[in-house]
Amino acid sequence: MSLAVVTPVAWETDIQIGHHVQREFLGMTFNMDTIWAMTIAGVIVVALGFWARRQLTRDPENHVPTKLQLTWEFVVNEVNNQVSDNLGYANKTIVAIATAEFFFILVCNWMEMVPSEINEHIHFLPAPTADTNLTYAMSAYVIVGVWIYGIRSQGAKAYFSHFLQPFPFLLPLNIIEEITKPISLALRLFGNIFAGGILLALISALTAWTLGPAPVGGILSIVFAVVWKLFDMAIGAIQAFIFALLTVLYFGMAGGGGHAEHDEHDAHDEHEAPADDVTSGDDRTPQPELVG
Secondary structure: OOOOOEEOOOOOOOOOOOOOOEEEEOOEEEEHHHHHHHHHHHHHHHHHHHHHHHHHOOOOOOOOOOHHHHHHHHHHHHHHHHHHHHHOOOOHHHHHHHHHHHHHHHHHHHHHHOOOEOOOOOEOOOOHHHOHHHHHHHHHHHHHHHHHHHHHHHOHHHHHHHHHOOOHHHHHHHHHHHHHHHHHHHHHHHHHHHHHHHHHHHHHHHHHOEEOOEOHHHHHHHHHHHHHHHHHHHHHHHHHHHHHHHHHHHHHHHOHHHHHHHHHHHHHHHHHHHHHHHHHHHHOOOOOOOOO
16 A cells, blocks of 8 residues: 655745846936836726716716726715815815725736736736835825925914824924825835735745645636635725725825815805895795785
């Protein structure tokens, strides 16, 4: 009676942290794979936006909404609700920023699902969010926009005074907290997406495992890769949602809940109301009764 022998092998995984197709220009280094993958993702999101706009402007009597259109409308409605809850009203600029962020990050995260690895050195469509250069740039864009919105909403003096709350001696801690916001925002997205790539590389290393003549590792690697890619798609969607949600929350905190702008918005509506009241008042003018 012979026993199956597990063949010991040396697993070699090609996991290279920070490896990109790079080009030098004017003394600066550019990660070309991140740039072209990010550009493709941006084109896809813009095309989806124009497509959704075209679908929404079609004749509703002859138009049946597609699943993609329903998904787009669902995301936009959810973002509207989140912005309204945090700012007091649906600021169109912030809704547009958060919606664009969600779809852009989602497409970037899901690019890893497309088999586009030409060779061991060139991956045509890597997830650009697995590059800290992109995640830091997006976080910097968000935090600068938050600061500008906070100053415009509350005024410079009122906005910067929140660093002294609730006690002035907490100023250093409040400054550190403000600095760590974009850092944590960037590293959270990068870490989750990059970890997904590492796990895929580890799963692919299972192909070297054999149980006697049976390629057990090859079978397991296919099963695990399919399961993990489905799980990774869910992670990509969750991370896109978290990034967009935190963006809305940061804008809400910077604007003090948005009550100042909301009051101005209401005042503007009330300023336009008298003209309607005059018209409606004329319509309500009592007619003389006829005495017969």
